[in-house]
Amino acid sequence: MSTLPAGYRTVVVPPERIEEFRSTDQLAFAIAPDPEVEEAVPFAIPAGRVMAVEGPDGTFAASHGSYAFAMPVPGGTVACSGLTWVGVRPDHRRRGLLTSMIGTHVERSLDRGEPVSALFAAETAIYGRFGYGSAADDARLTLPRRAALRPVPGSEALTVRLERVEAARHAALVEDLHVRAGAGRPGWMPRATPELSARTVADPPAWRQGHEPLLLVTVLDGDDVRGLALFARKESWGEGGPAHTVKVRQASALDAAAAHRLWSFLLDLDLTTSVETPMLAVDDALLHLLVDPRPTRRRLNDNLWVRLLDLPTALTARRYAAGTDLVLEVTDALLPANAGRWRFTVDGEGGAEVARTDVDADARLDVRELGALYLGGRSATALASAGLVAGSRPALDRLTAAFASTVAPVCPWVF
Numbered sequence: 001m002s003t004l005p006a007g008y009r010t011v012v013v014p015p016e017r018i019e020e021f022r023s024t025d026q027l028a029f030a031i032a033p034d035p036e037v038e039e040a041v042p043f044a045i046p047a048g049r050v051m052a053v054e055g056p057d058g059t060f061a062a063s064h065g066s067y068a069f070a071m072p073v074p075g076g077t078v079a080c081s082g083l084t085w086v087g088v089r090p091d092h093r094r095r096g097l098l099t100s101m102i103g104t105h106v107e108r109s110l111d112r113g114e115p116v117s118a119l120f121a122a123e124t125a126i127y128g129r130f131g132y133g134s135a136a137d138d139a140r141l142t143l144p145r146r147a148a149l150r151p152v153p154g155s156e157a158l159t160v161r162l163e164r165v166e167a168a169r170h171a172a173l174v175e176d177l178h179v180r181a182g183a184g185r186p187g188w189m190p191r192a193t194p195e196l197s198a199r200t201v202a203d204p205p206a207w208r209q210g211h212e213p214l215l216l217v218t219v220l221d222g223d224d225v226r227g228l229a230l231f232a233r234k235e236s237w238g239e240g241g242p243a244h245t246v247k248v249r250q251a252s253a254l255d256a257a258a259a260h261r262l263w264s265f266l267l268d269l270d271l272t273t274s275v276e277t278p279m280l281a282v283d284d285a286l287l288h289l290l291v292d293p294r295p296t297r298r299r300l301n302d303n304l305w306v307r308l309l310d311l312p313t314a315l316t317a318r319r320y321a322a323g324t325d326l327v328l329e330v331t332d333a334l335l336p337a338n339a340g341r342w343r344f345t346v347d348g349e350g351g352a353e354v355a356r357t358d359v360d361a362d363a364r365l366d367v368r369e370l371g372a373l374y375l376g377g378r379s380a381t382a383l384a385s386a387g388l389v390a391g392s393r394p395a396l397d398r399l400t401a402a403f404a405s406t407v408a409p410v411c412p413w414v415f
Contacts, residue, residue, distance in 0.1 A: 004100045007056030017060075018043060021052055021085075024060040028087025029122070040204040044195035045085065051104060053097050061092035064101045066109065067196070067415060071118060072188050074376050074405045075319025075350060081109035081309075082189070082415050083119040102130045106309055106334065115310035115317065116374070118187075120303070120414045127305050131334050133372030136187050136303040136409040138279035139287065141296050145272050148291040149264060154257035158219050158226065160265050165214040165230065167201045174200055174216075174250065177228050178412075181252035185281065186375040186409035187304045200250065200413070201230065210234050211247060217265055219258045227251075227258035229266060242271035248278050250412070251286075259285040279303065281410040304411050306371040311338040312354040314374070319350035321376075322401040329361035330370060338367055346402050363391030363399055376405025 004010065013021045022043075026033055045065035055061035064086040071080035083105055088097045109117055121127050124134070175190070175197045182188030191197045203214040211232035219227035230249040237243065246269060253259035263286055266275055280286060282300070290296065308314040311330065325345045332338040343357040363380065369388050372378045380399040383389040389396065 003103075004053065004097070005095050008061065008095075008097070008100075009054050010100065010104050011052055011054055012048060013050040013052050013060075013063075015047065017052075018050065020060050021050060021063050024052065024063045024089060025085050025087045027089050028063070034204075034206050037204045037206050041202045042195040042198050044193060044199055046193065049108075051101070051108075053092075053101065055092060060089075062088040062097040062101060064105060066105060066117075067192055068112075068114070069118070069189050069192055071116060071186075072182070072184070073186050073318035073374070074321070076317060078116050078314060078317040079112075079114045080189075081105065081112070081114040081117045083117055084415050086119075086122075098126075099130075103334075110309055115308070115313040117307040117309055118189075118304050118411075119307075120411075121305050124302055127307075128368055130307070131332060131367045131371065132305040132307040133368040133370065133374075134302045134378075135306040135372050135375045136377045136411070137282055138301050138303040138410050138412070139277075139282050139284065140279060140299045140301060141277040141286070143267060143275045143277070143290075143296050145267060145269070145274060147267050147275075147296065149260055149267070149289040150291055152256045152260035152289070155260040155264065158221055158257060158261040160261065161218050161220060163216055165201050165203060165216045167198060167203075170216055171197045171201045173218075173225065174228065174230065174252075177225065177252040177254070178250065181227075181254055182412070185407050186377070186405050187411045188409075189411050189413070189415065191413070196415075208232065214249070217262070219253065219261045219265075221258075226255065227253035227262040229262055231266060233269065233272060242273075244269075244272040246272050246275040248276060250278055251280075253285070256285060260289060263289065279410065279412045279414075281408045281412075283408040304375065304409065306374050308338065308367055308371050308374065309335065311342065311367070311370070315342075315344065315354045316352050318352075318374070320346040320352055320402040321350065321404045321406070322346065322398070323348050323350075324398045324402045326362045326395055326399060326402075327357055327359050328370075328399075329364040330367055331365075332367040335367070344402075361391070362395035363389060365389040373399075373403045375409035376403055377409040378403075 053062040067082035069080040070077040
């Protein structure tokens with residue numbers, strides 16, 4: 001699966017070669033090296049999961065890594081290998097290095113007992129051919145200042161506190177609210193290590209792009225923190241006066257009242273004209289609270305891409321919204337162990353059994369489409385309308401109903 005051209009070899013990157021790993025990735029992604037950023041922002045890929053391909057001269061020609069996540073899925077979590085930092089140096093392209101790295105990633109993930117992989121795609125055309133399906137979307141909004149929100153009982157009783165971010169003091173609070181605010185939402189990855197948590201509140205000047213140092217606003221019910229946002233303003237003056245913009249890095253709220261109070265504050269900062277949100281779920285509370293959504297600029301983006309590595313283990317790791325009994329015929333060019341016919345049975349409590357069968361299939365699909373369905377944000381019936389899933393309409397409707405999630409999947413940070 002992970003064959004390389006003559007003279008190349010796959011290696012686990014030791015600590016003393018991390019800078020070379022960084023340099024390889026910088027060349028692949030056209031990122032300017034910045035020692036100040038590297039000093040301020042911890043390297044977050046865990047030891048043993050930092051991988052590279054050495055070229056014939058012994059230097060790194062390509063790189064990739066992964067994180068160990070407990071990915072939320074409907075009704076629980078699943079061990080997930082989060083693929084990241086995938087890049088090939090421009091002078092080593094078109095030699096099969098990416099294909100080899102994906103094979104290495106899959107093999108090592110399965111060896112670690114991770115039945116699912118997920119990623120954010122820098123180029124969306126690449127990963128489908130390796131069996132990753134687009135499983136979630138996110139919405140990014142640009143709102144005018146003082147955009148009106150519908151009232152929410154209890155919002156006015158909450159207070160807000162504003163302060164400059166201090167990484168050592170605020171990282172744990174920010175991560176705690178992140179996890180609690182996303183409880184039960186598929187794809188909402190916890191930042192699994194102190195290094196990932198620290199990156200959330202890191203604020204090197206090179207990242208600011210003209211914005212002020214990072215700010216933290218907390219929403220309080222007495223001493224209880226019910227919501228928070230990380231944000232920064234960018235100074236701008238036009239002919240008509242101040243035209244500052246607000247960029248929100250993270251917004252977390254534990255209930256509707258906290259969400260209303262948080263966005264009421266962010267949407268009414270002096271001297272500002274617009275507010276840019278972070279990645280939001282497509283059913284986020286803010287979209288429902290807006291009195292008039294039309295002046296809002298809204299951009300829909302692909303979010304998580306999901307790949308099932310061990311099909312029966314992955315499918316039985318989540319719960320389902322409706323009982324069903326279907327035979328799925330799955331194709332998987334990369335992992336033949338996943339291919340074939342599977343009887344997919346969901347009981348009245350949402351638990352699934354998956355077993356091999358020779359019975360005629362009710363639905364036929366590639367593992368890519370099964371990954372797209374996995375978090376509950378896609379419809380088998382809709383995929384069939386595009387010719388990507390085959391089967392009778394009743395069978396596809398039952399498949400859609402079983403996989404559906406009551407809340408839209410999203411991961412609100414890029415790994």
